[in-house]
Amino acid sequence: MATFVMQSLGCExxxxxxxxxxxxxxxxxxxxTRATASEITDLYQGLKDSYLDSFDMMLSGYLxxxxxxxxxxxxxxxxxxxxxxxxxxxxxxxxxxxxDNGKLYVAEDVVPAYKALIKDADLILPNQFEAETLTGMKxxxxxxxxxxxxxxxxxxxxxHIMITSVKLPIPGAVGSLSVxxxxxxxxxxxxxxxxKIPAIDxxxxxxxxxxxxxxxxxxxxxxxxxxALMTRSSWISEDDVEAxxxxxxxxxxxxxxxxxxxxxxxxxxxxxxxxxxxxxIKGPGEGEKQSRLVKTKAAEVRLVRNRGCLRSPGVLFRAExx
Amino acid sequence: MATFVMQSLGCExxxxxxxxxxxxxxxxxxxxTRATASEITDLYQGLKDSYLDSFDMMLSGYLxxxxxxxxxxxxxxxxxxxxxxxxxxxxxxxxxxxxDNGKLYVAEDVVPAYKALIKDADLILPNQFEAETLTGMKxxxxxxxxxxxxxxxxxxxxxHIMITSVKLPIPGAVGSLSVxxxxxxxxxxxxxxxxKIPAIDxxxxxxxxxxxxxxxxxxxxxxxxxxALMTRSSWISEDDVEAxxxxxxxxxxxxxxxxxxxxxxxxxxxxxxxxxxxxxIKGPGEGEKQSRLVKTKAAEVRLVRNRGCLRSPGVLFRAExx
Numbered sequence: 001m002a003t004f005v006m007q008s009l010g011c012e013x014x015x016x017x018x019x020x021x022x023x024x025x026x027x028x029x030x031x032x033t034r035a036t037a038s039e040i041t042d043l044y045q046g047l048k049d050s051y052l053d054s055f056d057m058m059l060s061g062y063l064x065x066x067x068x069x070x071x072x073x074x075x076x077x078x079x080x081x082x083x084x085x086x087x088x089x090x091x092x093x094x095x096x097x098x099x100d101n102g103k104l105y106v107a108e109d110v111v112p113a114y115k116a117l118i119k120d121a122d123l124i125l126p127n128q129f130e131a132e133t134l135t136g137m138k139x140x141x142x143x144x145x146x147x148x149x150x151x152x153x154x155x156x157x158x159x160h161i162m163i164t165s166v167k168l169p170i171p172g173a174v175g176s177l178s179v180x181x182x183x184x185x186x187x188x189x190x191x192x193x194x195x196k197i198p199a200i201d202x203x204x205x206x207x208x209x210x211x212x213x214x215x216x217x218x219x220x221x222x223x224x225x226x227x228a229l230m231t232r233s234s235w236i237s238e239d240d241v242e243a244x245x246x247x248x249x250x251x252x253x254x255x256x257x258x259x260x261x262x263x264x265x266x267x268x269x270x271x272x273x274x275x276x277x278x279x280x281i282k283g284p285g286e287g288e289k290q291s292r293l294v295k296t297k298a299a300e301v302r303l304v305r306n307r308g309c310l311r312s313p314g315v316l317f318r319a320e321x322x
Numbered sequence: 323m324a325t326f327v328m329q330s331l332g333c334e335x336x337x338x339x340x341x342x343x344x345x346x347x348x349x350x351x352x353x354x355t356r357a358t359a360s361e362i363t364d365l366y367q368g369l370k371d372s373y374l375d376s377f378d379m380m381l382s383g384y385l386x387x388x389x390x391x392x393x394x395x396x397x398x399x400x401x402x403x404x405x406x407x408x409x410x411x412x413x414x415x416x417x418x419x420x421x422d423n424g425k426l427y428v429a430e431d432v433v434p435a436y437k438a439l440i441k442d443a444d445l446i447l448p449n450q451f452e453a454e455t456l457t458g459m460k461x462x463x464x465x466x467x468x469x470x471x472x473x474x475x476x477x478x479x480x481x482h483i484m485i486t487s488v489k490l491p492i493p494g495a496v497g498s499l500s501v502x503x504x505x506x507x508x509x510x511x512x513x514x515x516x517x518k519i520p521a522i523d524x525x526x527x528x529x530x531x532x533x534x535x536x537x538x539x540x541x542x543x544x545x546x547x548x549x550a551l552m553t554r555s556s557w558i559s560e561d562d563v564e565a566x567x568x569x570x571x572x573x574x575x576x577x578x579x580x581x582x583x584x585x586x587x588x589x590x591x592x593x594x595x596x597x598x599x600x601x602x603i604k605g606p607g608e609g610e611k612q613s614r615l616v617k618t619k620a621a622e623v624r625l626v627r628n629r630g631c632l633r634s635p636g637v638l639f640r641a642e643x644x
Contacts, residue, residue, distance in 0.1 A: 004329055007626050020339055020357075022368025031368030032361075035342075039355055046344025046353030050615045293372045304329050 001206040001303065002061060005213035008307050014052065016043050018063055018072075025105075026205040027296050037067035044075045055079055056090065059216050061209055062097040064106070069113035077120055087233040091220070094121035095212045098130050122234045123160035123219065123248075124152070125212050131163050141168060142322070145180060149192060153184040159234040160184070160219075160248055164211055166194075175199050179256060180322060183246045185239045192322035193243040197256050202267050204301055207259065214255040214310070222247035242321075249319035257316040261309035266302045273298040323528040323625065324383060327535035330629050336374070338365050340385055340394075347427075348527040349618050359389035366397045377401055377412065381538050383531055384419040386428070391435035399442055409555040413542070416443035417534045420452050444556045445482035445541065445570075446474070447534055453485050463490060464644070467502060471514060475506040481556040482506070482541075482570055486533055488516075497521050501578060502644060505568045507561045514644040515565040517574050519582060524589050526623055529581065536577040536632070544569035564643075571641035579638040583631035588624045595620040 003015045018040065021032035047053045058076055063069045076092045083090035096114045099105045111133055118124050118134065132139055134156075135148045145166065152158050162181040177199050182190040223235045226247055237246055277294060303310075325337045340362065343354035369375045380398055385391045398414045405412035418436045421427045433455055440446050440456065454461055456478075457470045467488065474480050484503040499521050504512040545557045548569055559568055599616055625632075 004326070007326055007629075008330075010626060012626050017339060017342055020342075020361075020365070022365045023372050023374055027372045029368075029371060031364045031371070033357075035355075039342075042353045043342070043344045046351075049351060049353070050345050050349045050619070051612065052345055052619060290373065297372070297374060304332060304334050307329075 001209040001301070002059060002213040004303065005210055005310060006059075006217060008310050009214075009217040011217060014047065014055070016040055018061075018068060024205040026203070026299075027293055034064045035068065037065070037071040040068055040071040041074065044078075053079070053082075057093065057216055057220060058090070059093045059095070059212055061095045061212060063110070066107065066109040066113040069110055069117060073113075073117040073120065076117075080120065086231075088229075088231045088235055091122045091235060092120070093123045093125065093212060093216045093219075094118060095125040095208065096130050096134065097208065098126075098133055100127055100129050102129055104133075118152075118158060119156045121158060123162065123215070124158055125162050125164055125208075125215065127164045127208070128166050139166070139168070146190065146192060146322070149180070149182050149190050153182065153188045153190055157188065158184070159236050161190075162215065162248070162252065164208065179252060181246075181248050181252055181319075182243070183237055183241075183248050186236070191241075191243040191246060193246065193249045193252075193319040194322045195249075195252050195256055195317050195319050197260060197317055200260075200263050200267050202263075202270065202299055204263060204266065204299055206301055207263070210259060210262075210301065210303070211255060214258055215251060218251035218254045219248060222250045244319045244321055253315050253317055253319055254313055257313040258310050260316055261313060262301060262303060262306045265306050265309070266299070269302055270298040323531040323623070324381060324535040326625065327532055327632060328381075328539060330632050331536075331539040333539060336369065336377070338362055340383075340390060346527040348525070348621075349615055356386045357390065359387070359393040362390055362393040363396065366400075375401070375404075379413045379415065379538055379542060381415045381417070381534055383417045383534060385432070388429065388431040388435040391432055391439060395435075395439040395442065398439075402442065408553075410551075410553045410557055413444045413557060414442070415445045415447065415534060415538045415541075416440060417447040417530065418452050418456065419530065420448075420455055422449055422451050424451055426455075440474075440480060441478045443480060445484065445537070446480055447484050447486055447530075447537065449486045449530070450488050461488070461490070468512065468514060468644070471502070471504050471512050475504065475510045475512055479510065480506070481558050483512075484537065484570070484574065486530065501574060503568075503570050503574055503641075504565070505559055505563075505570050508558070513563075513565040513568060515568065515571045515574075515641040516644045517571075517578055517639050517641050519578050519639055522582075522585050522589050524585075524592060524621055526585060526588065526621055528623055529585070532581060532584070532623065532625070533577060536580055537573060540573035540576045541570060544572045566641045566643055568641075575637050575639055575641055576635055579635035580632050582638055583635060584623060584625060584628045587628050587631070588621070591624055592620040 003013050006013050019034045021030045023030050058079060060072045063072055079090050098110060126134060128139055131148050135151045137148045139145050139148055149161055152161050160183050164179055166178045166180050176196050178194045178196050180194045182192045223229045229235055325335050328335050341356045343352045345352050382394045385394055401412050420432060448456060450461055453470050457473045459470045461467050461470055471483055474483050482505050486501055488500045488502050498518050500516045500518050502516045504514040545551045551557055
């Protein structure tokens, strides 16, 4: 998902596949292999050996255990170190994939591994549960969300934060969800904006990776369009830039518009497929499990056929002050 | 390379990475891992377990050993078997990657493994050396090339054959190379065409995979545009279709036009990069090896930035009778 999105938008990608599975875990079963931490380290060493380690950006996503989180952290630190003399020439987007909806789906030792790592990231993309896990704070309303973001900026010195899929009981916001972001000021105060998007009543897999990959590309694009920002460390905007005018906010508008278009198309296709599936005559021995698997497949994100939505999204949503 | 090419042209791809290496072997060194035969088999079983094994086409490429060649063959046969009642609904493109320029670069037991396998393929894409290896015949001129293709059709019952990069001492063909293809008639006689293309004076890696992936997409497209061909077994054209009018020939014209455009762009970029590299002041301890590695990197195919050349190539080359 992430590799194709970045390539579609013109990035040359060196991908380290940390897992090779037959399918995503939404199916409840999968076969395949996970890369060990030393295999990850080895691949990076191979790149270095042949002078193939010049990268502008790095995106790290799902990692199967604490050791591989540390291995990826070591790669990012090495790339950061190389870029020390050229501020803004390397940028690390870290998606601290740990769980969702109140549940961890990685090993427990992954949590402290990420806590030790995120202070070196330029942009982190936790969902609401992951933000709670990283800060130890429960997010129940706008105020606690603001406190959690402030803590991430202050405690971990993270320049940019995006909290993906915030579900808060906000009056009048039925059927919608919010994405909330912030770029720190020079004194590590938050500048928070939010983008409200309509919820689509369907469970999709891989949307976190899609968001991360789109964000990487669109944020760099927005920074490139802002005079002198590309050579500032971590691309942190001047203090007088308001929240909704941040390059991060501009990027988020485009990212969510692309995603909404792709997922709306996917939902339509999935509904038509399920209608046909429910209508047809069942085969012998066809049970509950098969039906569940077929329904999961029907909700697979239609990315390739909707790649036009990635390249030139009409902007459907606007960032608002939080 | 192959996955991105197919995705760019609208295919949903389930990729089994048979190797995960830091770089291609043109660098003379690489780190990484190779999938075992049982890992390959396992991934396919995982797909089957979740009803994710509905494929229209399969492309098999580089495989590190005889056991993995056999594992991939078993997958292809299983998919063929499932398609028995619907002729033309599954098509296998097999690139028997074994070597080039007179040299094997796989283990010796890979050769008999491919010989046992190719009779089940719909289209094979050997280069000149691989065609020689499969037939046991030396290709030295047009006549021996015709004999080798005839033998592949007759002995192995292969419907479609493309011999990629034929280098023959043809008078007046200096600075060019040919791609020679054939679709068998119902009596397994060859219908041979050739497409001559200008040679580009540079060694590129991954062009075999690029050719294979483009061919898969463009051949299916040409077959779709031919009435009733899609439901014929192995998409074999009626006996009265001439060589240069074959869908395989039409596909080849488009494939080579895309490749020529991408590789010409790549060569231009590479030359400019090398010029800058040669002019700059050398760092301390910079030797022969570093220079060789940098030059190899400069010749990496610029695929992502030239993906427009994949989608809508102007046709530059025409198939001729052989």
